[in-house]
Amino acid sequence: MLGLPEQFLFSSGIGNGGGVIQESASGSCILMLVAAKRRALDKLRQTDKDLDPYDVSSKFVALMSDQAHSSIERSGFVAGIRTHILPTDETGSLRAQALLDGIAKVKSLRRIPIFLGVTLGSTTTLAFDALAELAPICHDEGIWVHVDAAIAGSAFLCPEFRYLMAGIELADSFNCGPHKTMLVTMSCSVLWVKDRTTVESSLAIDPPYLDYHLEKPHVDYRHWSFNLTRPLRSLKLWFVIRLFGVQGLQDHIRKQSRLVKEFAHLVSTDARFELCAEAIYSHACFRLKNSDNETNRHLLNQINMTRKVVLTGSVFKGKYILRFAVSSPFTESKHVEFAWKIITEAANELKGADTDGLKD
Structure with a gap:
C-alpha cells in the first residue's frame, strides 16, 4: 500500500x-x-x-x-x-x-x-x-x-x-x-x-x-x-484497512492535505502572518511577522485559552512557530475557517503584535 x-x-x-x-x-x-x-x-x-x-x-x-x-x-x-x-x-x-x-x-x-x-x-x-x-x-x-x-x-x-x-x-x-x-x-x-x-x-x-x-x-x-x-496490535490496523479500503484511506489523506492547504491560503492572505514552511500534508506552520518569540508564544496561549481550538508550538531555525494540524476524518472547510477566525481574533487582541496588516 x-x-x-x-x-x-x-x-x-x-x-x-x-x-x-x-x-x-x-x-x-x-x-x-x-x-x-x-x-x-x-x-x-x-x-x-x-x-x-x-x-x-x-x-x-x-x-x-x-x-x-x-x-x-x-x-x-x-x-x-x-x-x-x-x-x-x-x-x-x-x-x-x-x-x-x-x-x-x-x-x-x-x-x-x-x-x-x-x-x-x-x-x-x-x-x-x-x-x-x-x-x-x-x-x-x-x-x-x-x-x-x-x-x-x-x-x-x-x-x-x-x-x-x-x-x-x-x-x-x-x-x-x-x-x-x-x-x-x-x-x-x-x-x-x-x-x-x-x-x-x-x-x-x-x-x-x-x-x-x-x-x-x-x-x-x-x-x-x-x-x-x-x-495484539494487528487487528486494529486490519479493521481500519477493511473498513475504509485503500481508496477510502487515500481519500482521507488527500482531504487532510487539501484542508491544510486551505488553512495555509488563509494565512497568506493576512499580512500580519507568515508561513514558516511549505504546507504539504497534516499540518501548517505559521507565525506573526516582525514579532519576537515571546509574542508568538503568547499568541498560542491566547488561542488555546479559548478552548475552541487547540494548536501546538515549536521552534524552527530560532523562531517560535505555531502549528495547525488536521487529522480527523470529520474536519471540514468550515472548521478550518472557524479556527482561523479564532486565531485572527486572538491576534487582534494581542498587545505588542504588528497590527498594521489586514484584520478579520
Missing part, C-alpha cells in the same frame, strides 16, 4: 526482510540503533575476533539532523551511543554536504559513524531530508540508514506523495505511524527492515524457560523489541 521496495517483505524471496508493529517510533528507533551497533560489531570482528565490544562501542556515533526527532538522541542514551547533530538547510532538510562534513568530523575524532536517522516529515515543520542524496553516501560508508516517517509515512498511500521518499531502496529500515494520520488507534507504529537476521540477533537471548521448540523457519517476535510480552 505504501509502495515500499519488496526487500522489506518477509515473502519477497529476494532478501532477508521483514516487519513488525511496534508501540511507537521511539521504540523502532532504539531497536534499529541497537541493530546498527550489532552490525558494526560483527563487521569489526571479521578482522579482530578478540575485540572488546564494550570498548569499541564507546567509539560508535549516531548521526541525526537538527530537525530529527529527539527519540534518536534518547535512543543513544539507552544504547550508550554518542549522537552527532548535523545542520539542515533553510527548509529543514538534511543534504549530502552536511552529511559528508559530519562523517569527516566524526572520523577526525577517531570515532565510527554507524547510524543515520533520516527524517521524512519532521515533527516541527514536516520537512523531508534528501534521502536520495544521503543513502548512497551511507551505503558506501557502511552506515545504517533508518527512515523515520512517523508522521508523514501514511501519505505514501497516495502515489503522488511518493516522490518524497526517493532513495528508499537504499534504506535499511523504515517506520511510519498509522496511529498518527491513518485513523488507527494508539499504539500502532509499523517498522520494516531489510535484514531481520541482524535485528533478531541483536536482542536474542535464549534461556531454557523460553525454549518453545518452534518449527523452522519461524518469526519469534520477542527478539524484535525489548518487551517479551506483546499486545
Whole structure:
C-alpha cells in the first residue's frame, strides 16, 4: 500500500526482510540503533575476533539532523551511543554536504559513524531530508540508514506523495505511524527492515524457560523489541484497512492535505502572518511577522485559552512557530475557517503584535 521496495517483505524471496508493529517510533528507533551497533560489531570482528565490544562501542556515533526527532538522541542514551547533530538547510532538510562534513568530523575524532536517522516529515515543520542524496553516501560508508516517517509515512498511500521518499531502496529500515494520520488507534507504529537476521540477533537471548521448540523457519517476535510480552496490535490496523479500503484511506489523506492547504491560503492572505514552511500534508506552520518569540508564544496561549481550538508550538531555525494540524476524518472547510477566525481574533487582541496588516 505504501509502495515500499519488496526487500522489506518477509515473502519477497529476494532478501532477508521483514516487519513488525511496534508501540511507537521511539521504540523502532532504539531497536534499529541497537541493530546498527550489532552490525558494526560483527563487521569489526571479521578482522579482530578478540575485540572488546564494550570498548569499541564507546567509539560508535549516531548521526541525526537538527530537525530529527529527539527519540534518536534518547535512543543513544539507552544504547550508550554518542549522537552527532548535523545542520539542515533553510527548509529543514538534511543534504549530502552536511552529511559528508559530519562523517569527516566524526572520523577526525577517531570515532565510527554507524547510524543515520533520516527524517521524512519532521515533527516541527514536516520537512523531508534528501534521502536520495544521503543513502548512497551511507551505503558506501557502511552506515545504517533508518527512515523515520512517523508522521508523514501514511501519505505514501497516495502515489503522488511518493516522490518524497526517493532513495528508499537504499534504506535499511523504515517506520511510519498509522496511529498518527491513518485513523488507527494508539499504539500502532509499523517498522520494516531489510535484514531481520541482524535485528533478531541483536536482542536474542535464549534461556531454557523460553525454549518453545518452534518449527523452522519461524518469526519469534520477542527478539524484535525489548518487551517479551506483546499486545495484539494487528487487528486494529486490519479493521481500519477493511473498513475504509485503500481508496477510502487515500481519500482521507488527500482531504487532510487539501484542508491544510486551505488553512495555509488563509494565512497568506493576512499580512500580519507568515508561513514558516511549505504546507504539504497534516499540518501548517505559521507565525506573526516582525514579532519576537515571546509574542508568538503568547499568541498560542491566547488561542488555546479559548478552548475552541487547540494548536501546538515549536521552534524552527530560532523562531517560535505555531502549528495547525488536521487529522480527523470529520474536519471540514468550515472548521478550518472557524479556527482561523479564532486565531485572527486572538491576534487582534494581542498587545505588542504588528497590527498594521489586514484584520478579520
